[in-house]
Amino acid sequence: MTAHEWTFDTESGHLAGTDLTGWRVEAADGHIGKVDKHSDEVDDSYLVVDTGAWIFGKKVLIPASAVTRVDLQEHTIHLGLVTEQVKDAPEFSSDKHLADRQYREEIVAYYRVRGPFSGGGGVV
Template sequence: MTEGLWSYSTQSGHLTGTDLTGWRVEASDGHIGKVDKHSDEVDAAWLVVDTGVWIFGKEALIPASAVTRVDLEERAVHLALSRRQVKDAPEFVSEQHLADLRYREEVGRYYRAGGPFPGSTGIR
């Protein structure tokens, strides 16, 4: 994941312009939910994952660099994050946070601290 937190890895198989809405999302340790929204913008790519009832309907903003593989056949997105990392992520409220750059910075700090991202310590 050398392209930056808010960019898809070239090894992920993500194709710009592919509508991922409704696709299954797999954390590193199991199914986590489905893609509710996503962005392909350069240096601002992300997924909003609806975790459904697994963690009481929480939505989580996931930086594109967390995507390890996009499976076009299975319509599934695989993450380098555990279910726990997604569960513990800052609360996401679409109408408040989607365009809020400060919120995105907060999310970036969370994932850099505990995720497999450029500049992360990997320690939580």
């Protein structure tokens, strides 16, 4: 696993230190939920997205490189993923998965198969 999957693209508009909790999350083809938790630590940046009971009813871990744009005005995060990718992603449980490196590797592998990571900037 390389660190770039867990790093925000410099062109995404993400500003380190910005509290993204509660921000709206948009996949390439529609709304998928809100940020429940996030990290912008170097080489360990991610979003935990609560998809809400009315969409998929689970939380998912999304590597920071999937973020294509952060709209600071609208408090919205745009991803280079489609709703189906997020819907089918493994469920995230912070108690079990937050410090689990193997789980993180599985997440990267999941998104690679369903939309390969491009060389450091976003998931397509």
